[in-house]
Amino acid sequence: MIQITRKEACCGCEACVQICPKACISLKEDEEGFWYPHVDVSKCVDCKLCEQVCPVLHQEEPTRPLHIYAAKNKNEEIRLNSSSGGIFTLLAEDVLRRGGVVFGARFNQEWKVVHAYAQREEELADFRGSKYVQSRIGDAYRSAEFFLKAGQEVMFVGAPCQIRGLKLYLRKDYSNLLAVDFVCHGVPSPKVWRTYLNEIIDREGDGKNSVLSHPVKSRQVERINFRSKSKGWKKYSFALTLSEATAEGDKNTVLLSSVNYENAYMKAFLDDLCLRPSCYHCPCKRFKSRSDLTLGDYWWIGNVDVSFDDDKGCSIVYANSDKGDMLLRKTEAEMFHTDSERDIKEAYLFEGAVSYSARKNKNRTAFFEGQGRISFEELAESLRRKKTKREWAVDWLKAGLKKAGVFKMVKDIYKSVKYYGR
Ligand SMILES: Cc1cc2nc3c(=O)[nH]c(=O)nc-3n(C[C@H](O)[C@H](O)[C@H](O)COP(=O)(O)OP(=O)(O)OC[C@H]3O[C@@H](n4cnc5c(N)ncnc54)[C@H](O)[C@@H]3O)c2cc1C
Numbered sequence: 001m002i003q004i005t006r007k008e009a010c011c012g013c014e015a016c017v018q019i020c021p022k023a024c025i026s027l028k029e030d031e032e033g034f035w036y037p038h039v040d041v042s043k044c045v046d047c048k049l050c051e052q053v054c055p056v057l058h059q060e061e062p063t064r065p066l067h068i069y070a071a072k073n074k075n076e077e078i079r080l081n082s083s084s085g086g087i088f089t090l091l092a093e094d095v096l097r098r099g100g101v102v103f104g105a106r107f108n109q110e111w112k113v114v115h116a117y118a119q120r121e122e123e124l125a126d127f128r129g130s131k132y133v134q135s136r137i138g139d140a141y142r143s144a145e146f147f148l149k150a151g152q153e154v155m156f157v158g159a160p161c162q163i164r165g166l167k168l169y170l171r172k173d174y175s176n177l178l179a180v181d182f183v184c185h186g187v188p189s190p191k192v193w194r195t196y197l198n199e200i201i202d203r204e205g206d207g208k209n210s211v212l213s214h215p216v217k218s219r220q221v222e223r224i225n226f227r228s229k230s231k232g233w234k235k236y237s238f239a240l241t242l243s244e245a246t247a248e249g250d251k252n253t254v255l256l257s258s259v260n261y262e263n264a265y266m267k268a269f270l271d272d273l274c275l276r277p278s279c280y281h282c283p284c285k286r287f288k289s290r291s292d293l294t295l296g297d298y299w300w301i302g303n304v305d306v307s308f309d310d311d312k313g314c315s316i317v318y319a320n321s322d323k324g325d326m327l328l329r330k331t332e333a334e335m336f337h338t339d340s341e342r343d344i345k346e347a348y349l350f351e352g353a354v355s356y357s358a359r360k361n362k363n364r365t366a367f368f369e370g371q372g373r374i375s376f377e378e379l380a381e382s383l384r385r386k387k388t389k390r391e392w393a394v395d396w397l398k399a400g401l402k403k404a405g406v407f408k409m410v411k412d413i414y415k416s417v418k419y420y421g422r
């Protein structure tokens with residue numbers, strides 16, 4: 001039976017919970033707010049199924065994608081409401097039009113992140129956008145299996161470890177499954193998210209968490225967006241909108257909108273202060289999840305093709321299987337191949353999260369211990385990773401070289417050498 005002796009050896013994918021034929025595994029939240037499986041040994045029949053589906057115990061070999069694309073949704077409104085290029089929605093719409101089902105992560109009524117499914121296009125809006133909190137899988141694998149066995153097309157989106165958990169749970173390949181994951185920096189604790197949300201509502205709202213705990217009150221949280229593009233895709237913001245019932249109808253007001261590097265929650269996330277222990281030892285880097293497609297932000301698209309970069313969002317899409325490649329090409333995405341050896345190298349070089357786990361912040365323990373003692377803002381700010389003098393110097397040098405056009409010059413020389421050397 002599954003036994004968690006080291007926290008980093010469990011990514012919380014819930015595959016063991018769902019496979020257990022005796023339903024004797026339950027999830028319990030630890031002091032940091034992450035869920036871990038607990039076995040009721042009195043009911044366990046030692047069938048070992050839970051061990052067989054565990055992504056940490058059964059890791060694949062690293063592999064390389066078949067193709068890499070730069071891609072954008074032509075619908076600008078949808079793209080602006082998505083985290084990157086809005087490719088999730090394009091794929092999902094196609095699946096729904098063919099009568100399929102789409103699984104992904106959305107907020108529930110209490111603003112916790114949970115996995116659920118959509119069968120109608122209007123439902124996709126709730127799934128759009130990255131939520132930087134670990135999502136609760138619940139019975140999503142079992143429901144997906146139900147639809148797959150009934151012959152329906154299923155698109156399942158999740159973190160790489162959730163996709164690996166799904167695949168191990170299913171124990172066979174389904175031609176009607178499209179498994180999509182994303183380049184994954186890691187997931188923060190749901191408890192830390194609750195603490196932060198309560199704090200900003202108390203501070204900025206009308207006090208006593210009323211907008212959260214009484215959804216029927218006149219003011220309530222209308223929308224939370226971790227990746228608002230109001231100031232641009234690259235300068236994305238965390239935004240929280242309230243809606244208020246007035247005599248003239250519902251009125252929306254932005255309660256908080258702060259650029260990622262100024263927002264306390266995003267600082268804690270990006271500085272690796274509150275990630276799940278497994279995220280510092282991720283079992284799924286380098287496409288080990290065996291998803292069909294991997295989505296990410298093509299942050300450096302301007303280096304590849306400056307005309308494609310309008311700062312409204314561009315996805316990098318790694319096609320890992322022929323099926324994924326074919327379904328991506330069928331969409332109406334505006335896209336082009338970026339498959340040369342150089343592009344592949346750049347894709348690894350610029351997006352470290354493809355290949356490497358996040359580096360644990362040495363102040364992580366202090367961050368969790370400090371929860372509730374001082375304000376979230378102060379805690380996140382005081383424990384951030386500070387740049388060393390050497391890092392400041394390297395960044396300064398890089399910025400100078402970029403400004404002087406040295407990178408572009410080297411790139412042009414490389415291109416011409418390659419062209420004439422054919
Ligand atoms: C926790 C997290 C970390 C990420 N880290 C990176 C990174 O380091 N580098 C990078 O390039 N990209 C990262 N991404 C991916 C990126 O933010 C976009 O989600 C991705 O590029 C898809 O964008 P889109 O515009 O096509 O779709 P979007 O409309 O943004 O769709 C997002 C999809 O992700 C799913 N999703 C959202 N939140 C979660 C969650 N918490 N758990 C599981 N599924 C979720 C939704 O269901 C939806 O299907 C991360 C995403 C998440 C959720």
Ligand code: SF4
Pocket residue numbers: 001002019020021022023024025039043044045046047048049050051
């Ligand atoms: S060994 Fe079998 S019965 Fe026991 S916890 Fe694991 S799956 Fe359940």
Ligand code: SF4
Pocket residue numbers: 002009010011012013014015016017037050053054055056057165
């Ligand atoms: S990684 Fe998933 S399958 Fe393995 S023990 Fe944790 S929750 Fe269970």
Ligand code: SF4
Pocket residue numbers: 011159160161162184185186187276278279280281282283284
């Ligand atoms: S970093 Fe790895 S372990 Fe953490 S959520 Fe992402 S895929 Fe799972």
